[in-house]
Amino acid sequence: MSELPFEKPLNELRNKIKELKSLSDGTGLDFSEEIARLEERCKELEDTMYRELTAAQKMQLARHHQRPTSLDFINAIFTDFIELHGDRLFADDLAIVGGIAKFNGLPVTVIGHQRGKDTRDNIARFFGSPHPEGFRKALRLMQQANKFKRPIITFIDTKGAYPGDTAEERGQSEAIARNLREMAGFGVPIICVVIGEGGSGGALALGVGNRVIMLENAIYSAISPNGAASILWKDASRADEAAEAMKITAKDLLQLEIIEEIVPEPQGGAHRNLEEQAESIKASLGKHLDELLEMNENDLIEDRYHKFRKIGQYRMAEAEAGQAIE
Amino acid sequence: MQIKDLFSKKKYATIPTERPKREVPEGLMNKCPKCGNIQYSKELEKNLKVCSSCGYHGRLSARERIAMTLDEGSFVEYDETMESVDPLNFPGYKAKLEQQKAKSNLMDSVVSGEGAIGGFPVVVAVMSFDFFTGSMGSVAGEKITRAIESAHLKKLPLIIFSTSSGARMQESILSLMQMAKTSAALAKFQGDGGLYISVFTDPTTGGVSASFASLGDYNLAEPGALIGFAGRIVIEQTIRQKLPDNFQTAEFNMQHGQLDKVVHRKDMRTMLTKLLDMHMVKEVSVSE
Ligand SMILES: [Zn+2]
Numbered sequence A: 001m002s003e004l005p006f007e008k009p010l011n012e013l014r015n016k017i018k019e020l021k022s023l024s025d026g027t028g029l030d031f032s033e034e035i036a037r038l039e040e041r042c043k044e045l046e047d048t049m050y051r052e053l054t055a056a057q058k059m060q061l062a063r064h065h066q067r068p069t070s071l072d073f074i075n076a077i078f079t080d081f082i083e084l085h086g087d088r089l090f091a092d093d094l095a096i097v098g099g100i101a102k103f104n105g106l107p108v109t110v111i112g113h114q115r116g117k118d119t120r121d122n123i124a125r126f127f128g129s130p131h132p133e134g135f136r137k138a139l140r141l142m143q144q145a146n147k148f149k150r151p152i153i154t155f156i157d158t159k160g161a162y163p164g165d166t167a168e169e170r171g172q173s174e175a176i177a178r179n180l181r182e183m184a185g186f187g188v189p190i191i192c193v194v195i196g197e198g199g200s201g202g203a204l205a206l207g208v209g210n211r212v213i214m215l216e217n218a219i220y221s222a223i224s225p226n227g228a229a230s231i232l233w234k235d236a237s238r239a240d241e242a243a244e245a246m247k248i249t250a251k252d253l254l255q256l257e258i259i260e261e262i263v264p265e266p267q268g269g270a271h272r273n274l275e276e277q278a279e280s281i282k283a284s285l286g287k288h289l290d291e292l293l294e295m296n297e298n299d300l301i302e303d304r305y306h307k308f309r310k311i312g313q314y315r316m317a318e319a320e321a322g323q324a325i326e
Numbered sequence B: 001m002q003i004k005d006l007f008s009k010k011k012y013a014t015i016p017t018e019r020p021k022r023e024v025p026e027g028l029m030n031k032c033p034k035c036g037n038i039q040y041s042k043e044l045e046k047n048l049k050v051c052s053s054c055g056y057h058g059r060l061s062a063r064e065r066i067a068m069t070l071d072e073g074s075f076v077e078y079d080e081t082m083e084s085v086d087p088l089n090f091p092g093y094k095a096k097l098e099q100q101k102a103k104s105n106l107m108d109s110v111v112s113g114e115g116a117i118g119g120f121p122v123v124v125a126v127m128s129f130d131f132f133t134g135s136m137g138s139v140a141g142e143k144i145t146r147a148i149e150s151a152h153l154k155k156l157p158l159i160i161f162s163t164s165s166g167a168r169m170q171e172s173i174l175s176l177m178q179m180a181k182t183s184a185a186l187a188k189f190q191g192d193g194g195l196y197i198s199v200f201t202d203p204t205t206g207g208v209s210a211s212f213a214s215l216g217d218y219n220l221a222e223p224g225a226l227i228g229f230a231g232r233i234v235i236e237q238t239i240r241q242k243l244p245d246n247f248q249t250a251e252f253n254m255q256h257g258q259l260d261k262v263v264h265r266k267d268m269r270t271m272l273t274k275l276l277d278m279h280m281v282k283e284v285s286v287s288e
Helices: A005-027 A032-051 A055-062 A070-077 A119-124 A132-147 A165-169 A172-184 A200-204 A225-232 A236-245 A250-255 A274-293 A297-309 B003-009 B041-046 B062-069 B093-104 B138-154 B169-191 B232-239 B250-255 B265-278
Strands: A079-083 A096-103 A106-113 A152-158 A190-199 A211-215 A219-221 A261-263 A314-316 B029-031 B038-040 B076-078 B082-084 B110-117 B120-127 B158-164 B196-205 B218-221
Touching: A005 A032, A005 A055, A055 A190, A055 A219, A055 A225, A055 A236, A070 A096, A070 A106, A070 A152, A070 A190, A070 A274, A096 A132, A096 A274, A106 A132, A132 A152, A132 A172, A152 A200, A165 B232, A172 A200, A172 A297, A172 B169, A190 A200, A190 A274, A200 B169, A211 A250, A211 A274, A219 A250, A219 B169, A225 A236, A225 B169, A250 A261, A261 A274, A297 B169, A314 B138, B029 B041, B038 B041, B062 B110, B062 B120, B062 B158, B062 B265, B076 B138, B082 B093, B082 B138, B110 B138, B110 B265, B120 B138, B120 B265, B138 B158, B138 B169, B169 B196, B196 B265, B218 B250, B218 B265
Parallel strands: A106 A152, A152 A190, A190 A211, A190 A219, A211 A261, B120 B158, B158 B196, B196 B218
Antiparallel strands: A079 A096, A096 A106, A314 B082, B029 B038, B076 B110, B110 B120
16 A cells, blocks of 8 residues: 555554564564564554544545545445446546446446546546536436436545536536536435545536435545635645635534535545445445435435535624614 | 616615715726727716727626616515625635625625516526625525525526626535535426526636526526636646637637527617516417
8 A cells, every 4th residue: 555645654663563573583583572562552653643634634545546436336335237338419438437236136326436547547537527428427327317216326536527628618517517406306315425535516516415425534625625725825735724724524524514424434544445445335325225215206306405405604694783774 | 777876776874875986087987908998987887888899798796787687676685684604714714705895895796686677577696706706605505596496486587697706615515515505496496497597797617607507498698708617727737738719708608509699788688588578478379
């Protein structure tokens, strides 16, 4: 596993332990006491460090290049996945994957943003940033799910919609907007899982669910902290500061009642143990799906409407003395 | 109707009732930001802030737009005292809000209410770029949503004039979610037969463009208006190419199939009236 900057002290300790072990093997000298002491310290450090991650550190974990992608989770959580392609209008955008699969035997539609596994894959998938055809493929698959009364499960993991001239020409705004409106009207359960980075409108275009759940170290925001820092303070290097101020972590979003649940990650992040992570997502999905399957079409639409309708904080200003409102 | 008429409808005693006095020479003349043509401010206002030389459509505040578009004296405002509460305790936000209020004489970036156009009753929501670059936070999202719900409840047509830089980042995720909230309200309203006319004005980008502004049953725009999702600079950095001058203009969007019509400001009232008329159910015989 490749290390993140904040994990450096931990890895230094681990390397020291490794060195001592091999030294002990090579020389026959007994370092067991020293090794035990270091292992203890290592575990302590691990526990405290991962328990108290800053928003900026979580952002690094959420963007870790070895972090499991939508396809990793789809293959680990569902069976019989059949990938379906194309928007029937223009192209097949590989930045979004989708298809039908079984969840504990129940046919469902699964859709997710898809980052690449290596440079070549990333180029083919535009680093997980969809063009309009990606959002329109997702919409087509959701309409199909609605027709056949299949629940919809989406995985959110994108820096945002692709900022390119061709995307604009083909109606990037309209594609996102249409998904928001249409998702609001489907009479089937929709559960959205933010697995990595939930970047802006491109993330939300798969995000209008009855339940939105988030992995512990995932982030979700209106604009990337890097972008916010460069606009607010003309200084992109203050992204860490912006990350804190913008309340982008799962914990923040649970408090703000944007999400329903935080799915815990294996210590050190989802990339440390895909199977364990897939299991905990699966457990959460099962629980929410059971609840939603109890509802009829109309209740599902109303439930989703009220989830989003109540979001926002504002007040009515009191008219000051002498400023009575007519 | 004259632009100054709208100031008679001001509801707050402390709000200045006039634009800067015309005695100052700088206020007397106006230079077109596009072609440099110099015109008398009075002439420009009479011309609905459209440059007589190049046709550049100057930006309007929400109140100017309302005065120019609605039947005189017909406008009744909704939620006029709604204001932001700095929900995330974001550094510098409170001060910025106060500054924007003072600068624009508005409480937030949306003014909504009901009135009439060409005699047809309508619900309108108008965005103002002069408040916080028209950005959408909780207040804008709530006011737009309430306007949609009011149109639904009263079975009135809805017209929204958009201008916005997108989501207000000082309210981060709450701003983003206003896109879903407004779009979900439109799903109900439009799904129930409601008429929604969206008018893009300069500029409309980001989260507003990618939500209610793009969802009109009819999408209109003013000439030259900048309309798009991502910003030009970000796109140029991504594709490593210079973009053409007309990129993301109303005309560019029209050419790429994203708009029904580009409508000159002087024709907007007539166009809206015609569209409204088309949706009035009348007992007619078409067989002669
Ligand atoms: Zn001009």
